[in-house]
Amino acid sequence: GAGVSQSPSNKVTEKGKDVELRCDPISGHTALYWYRQSLGQGLEFLIYFQGNSAPDKSGLPSDRFSAERTGGSVSTLTIQRTQQEDSAVYLCASSFTRAEAFFGQGTRLTVV
Amino acid sequence: GQQVMQIPQYQHVQEGEDFTTYCNSSTTLSNIQWYKQRPGGHPVFLIQLVKSGEVKKQKRLTFQFGEAKKNSSLHITATQTTDVGTYFCAGGYGNKLVFGAGTILRVKS
Numbered sequence: 001g002a003g004v005s006q007s008p009s010n011k012v013t014e015k016g017k018d019v020e021l022r023c024d025p026i027s028g029h030t031a032l033y034w035y036r037q038s039l040g041q042g043l044e045f046l047i048y049f050q051g052n053s054a055p056d057k058s059g060l061p062s063d064r065f066s067a068e069r070t071g072g073s074v075s076t077l078t079i080q081r082t083q084q085e086d087s088a089v090y091l092c093a094s095s096f097t098r099a100e101a102f103f104g105q106g107t108r109l110t111v112v
Numbered sequence: 113g114q115q116v117m118q119i120p121q122y123q124h125v126q127e128g129e130d131f132t133t134y135c136n137s138s139t140t141l142s143n144i145q146w147y148k149q150r151p152g153g154h155p156v157f158l159i160q161l162v163k164s165g166e167v168k169k170q171k172r173l174t175f176q177f178g179e180a181k182k183n184s185s186l187h188i189t190a191t192q193t194t195d196v197g198t199y200f201c202a203g204g205y206g207n208k209l210v211f212g213a214g215t216i217l218r219v220k221s
Binding site for chain 1: 210
């Protein structure tokens with residue numbers, strides 16, 4: 001596709017359920033980032049991939065959060081046993097090495 | 113560590129006033145990028161600075177990269193209501209980008 005694609009765009013889930021968020025980066029981009037943004041707030045770093053490896057997972061808030069990237073392309077962020085404080089917009093971005101990052105439209109997660 | 117501090121967190125200005133946001137890193141950056149996020153949107157790339165002391169302009173926006181490549185600023189002259197949004201810097205640490213927390217700009221007309 002022409003840009004970074006994230007799905008679903010919106011997700012409402014019950015507390016305690018697991019959710020999977022998907023990111024399709026721009027073809028060929030080696031770097032992939034996941035960020036979380038609460039309403040009116042800044043970007044909270046979650047995880048960074050270079051290719052398939054994740055050199056920096058330091059932003060994952062708890063062991064309920066995990067992410068993988070396969071084939072140097074698609075990435076999935078999984079949140080297990082969701083809590084209400086997980087509600088936020090989850091943004092994915094990709095880039096060539098040391099180049100501008102392109103963001104997807106985000107997934108708005110609401111935990112009820 | 114790899115952390116980019118951005119200030120201020122919020123700025124409310126009267127239309128026509130100037131606005132500046134600052135980013136600082138404790139370690140040298142390979143490059144600095146700036147992004148703008150309109151309300152309800154996602155961050156969009158504005159510019160990248162690579163050289164020590166570099167200054168770039170885009171119409172009313174002026175971007176600077178410090179001599180030591182540890183700090184940067186974005187200055188908007190004579191703000192307009194269309195400038196409303198959140199401005200993020202992103203510091204390059206080797207191959208990795210680290211985003212600042214952002215500065216939310218509100219413009220009163």
